Amino acid sequence: MRTAGDAFPFPPVGPRRHGAGAVAAVAQALKPLQAHGLRLLVKAEERRRLSRDAYDYSPVLRPQLATAQAELVVCPTTVEQVKAVAAACAQHQVPLTMRGAGTGNYGQAVPLLGGVLLTMTGLQTIRSVTADCFTAEAGCRLVAIDEALAPHGAEQRLLPSTYRTATIGGFVAGGSGGIGSIGWGFLRDPGNVLGMEIVTMEPRPRQYQLMGDAAAPLNHAYGTNGIIVALTMPTAPLQSWEELLVAVPSLEQGLYLANQLRRATLSIKELSLYDEQIVAMVRPLQGLCTNLTDLGGGCGLIAIVAAEAMETVKRILTHQGAQVLLQRPQTVAGSLRELTWNHTTLHARATDPTWTYLQLLLPPEPAPVLKALSRQHGNNLAWHLEAVQSQGEARWAALPLLYWQGAGALAEVMETAQALGCTIFNPHVITVEDGGSGVVDADQVQAKQTYDPAGLLNPGKLRGWLERHPSA
Numbered sequence: 001m002r003t004a005g006d007a008f009p010f011p012p013v014g015p016r017r018h019g020a021g022a023v024a025a026v027a028q029a030l031k032p033l034q035a036h037g038l039r040l041l042v043k044a045e046e047r048r049r050l051s052r053d054a055y056d057y058s059p060v061l062r063p064q065l066a067t068a069q070a071e072l073v074v075c076p077t078t079v080e081q082v083k084a085v086a087a088a089c090a091q092h093q094v095p096l097t098m099r100g101a102g103t104g105n106y107g108q109a110v111p112l113l114g115g116v117l118l119t120m121t122g123l124q125t126i127r128s129v130t131a132d133c134f135t136a137e138a139g140c141r142l143v144a145i146d147e148a149l150a151p152h153g154a155e156q157r158l159l160p161s162t163y164r165t166a167t168i169g170g171f172v173a174g175g176s177g178g179i180g181s182i183g184w185g186f187l188r189d190p191g192n193v194l195g196m197e198i199v200t201m202e203p204r205p206r207q208y209q210l211m212g213d214a215a216a217p218l219n220h221a222y223g224t225n226g227i228i229v230a231l232t233m234p235t236a237p238l239q240s241w242e243e244l245l246v247a248v249p250s251l252e253q254g255l256y257l258a259n260q261l262r263r264a265t266l267s268i269k270e271l272s273l274y275d276e277q278i279v280a281m282v283r284p285l286q287g288l289c290t291n292l293t294d295l296g297g298g299c300g301l302i303a304i305v306a307a308e309a310m311e312t313v314k315r316i317l318t319h320q321g322a323q324v325l326l327q328r329p330q331t332v333a334g335s336l337r338e339l340t341w342n343h344t345t346l347h348a349r350a351t352d353p354t355w356t357y358l359q360l361l362l363p364p365e366p367a368p369v370l371k372a373l374s375r376q377h378g379n380n381l382a383w384h385l386e387a388v389q390s391q392g393e394a395r396w397a398a399l400p401l402l403y404w405q406g407a408g409a410l411a412e413v414m415e416t417a418q419a420l421g422c423t424i425f426n427p428h429v430i431t432v433e434d435g436g437s438g439v440v441d442a443d444q445v446q447a448k449q450t451y452d453p454a455g456l457l458n459p460g461k462l463r464g465w466l467e468r469h470p471s472a
């Protein structure tokens with residue numbers, strides 16, 4: 001059996017390996033650019049705040065990352081300024097960690113070895129938009145991109161539930177999918193990212209336009225192997241979406257009902273299911289029901305469907321004994337989307353922060369897994385399911401909540417889930433590989449060799465590189 005240490009491997013945090021004066025030299029080199037809009041943040045409080053992301057959902061990561069902190073935060077507004085930052089860091093051999101909005105969940109944007117943190121939120125130009133695709137600078141917020149797409153009759157295919165704060169660069173470098181994954185799969189599926197403009201980490205940074213397969217190794221690489229300055233992504237046709245909150249008698253019936261909806265020829269953007277425990281913990285879910293007891297004792301289903309599909313959806317729901325508690329057009333703020341994916345975890349933890357979570361892709365027949373794990377863990381496990389497409393197949397992902405009883409207990413749940421056929425995306429580890437398929441992707445490591453030959457970008461996060469360069 002795996003030990004807790006095997007399940008949660010962790011590279012060392014600090015001490016820094018760059019020279020004592022190196023960061024000061026970087027700051028000195030960048031000072032002239034302040035007159036052109038570049039900001040340098042040196043105050044301890046700002047550096048502390050920006051050196052974090054949403055890793056506190058993991059009681060394993062929390063203590064491990066607590067002390068990691070950038071020595072300098074740089075906020076550029078142009079690609080030329082990004083190149084100047086890369087050049088200065090490469091010249092002085094200072095680690096550089098990229099940051100979008102800092103909403104990642106696994107300490108992805110935490111600078112393990114100090115150095116410089118480069119925040120991309122100042123690069124906000126949407127360079128081109130058509131009905132089929134857009135090119136946007138990496139710091140653009142996803143919500144702003146959808147606003148720009150709407151007049152062209154288009155919208156983004158995939159959004160994380162953090163779409164109002166997250167950047168497109170952070171989503172592609174650190175995210176995986178979310179709202180829209182029911183139809184469009186995940187960001188790493190071929191076709192979901194068309195191209196990237198990148199800057200290399202060298203004393204004389206180069207700028208490349210990578211298209212198709214050439215961009216794939218930088219997709220979900222946590223900014224370890226290149227600085228993404230702009231992205232070209234395909235769109236989906238803009239639809240008028242309706243949000244539904246539905247009470248279903250049990251998780252099994254909810255699954256059956258959701259599968260009925262998926263089999264019908266309907267445009268569906270999002271389907272997520274919650275068991276009774278989650279319904280009780282996610283206060284906004286209850287607040288949305290006219291009567292708190294509407295969902296009491298039962299499970300909840302959030303469905304986001306095209307307006308023209310509403311009548312069919314309601315007919316299917318009524319036949320299955322489900323009750324529509326809320327129907328309304330999709331909004332930007334306060335949307336039911338902000339109760340799905342890891343927002344469910346966020347809201348549940350607001351009620352009781354002792355809970356943590358896992359990320360699983362369930363096997364094609366999920367019911368036996370749900371039953372077996374529930375039998376084993378009782379009320380210490382609560383189910384939150386998300387409908388996704390994985391490699392062209394309709395599947396269910398799960399973000400179950402787990403009552404924290406220590407790393408050993410967490411490792412055991414993962415062990416059982418794996419034995420039952422689940423694929424685990426461990427949110428309690430720091431490297432790209434350990435949080436993903438577990439396997440080193442040679443193309444990601446090769447891209448680091450090519451675009452970051454000194455290994456300065458986001459050190460400690462690419463296991464394949466650490467294995468090749470043990471002293472890195």
Ligand SMILES: Cc1cc2nc3c(=O)[nH]c(=O)nc-3n(C[C@H](O)[C@H](O)[C@H](O)COP(=O)(O)OP(=O)(O)OC[C@H]3O[C@@H](n4cnc5c(N)ncnc54)[C@H](O)[C@@H]3O)c2cc1C
Pocket residue numbers: 053054097098099100101102103104105108109120138139159160161162165166167168169170171172173174175176177178179221222223224226227228229340341342343346458
């Ligand atoms: C409540 C909650 C809900 C969430 N829901 C989802 C969800 O539905 N789906 C999902 O996929 N994720 C989800 N996440 C995780 C996260 O919000 C998303 O992945 C988001 O898109 C990250 O964007 P960001 O701008 O905050 O990136 P950051 O967190 O700042 O960065 C993420 C990673 O990308 C790297 N990076 C950032 N910008 C660049 C760049 N320009 N070039 C190279 N590397 C870069 C960083 O170094 C870091 O490793 C959720 C998180 C929370 C807290």
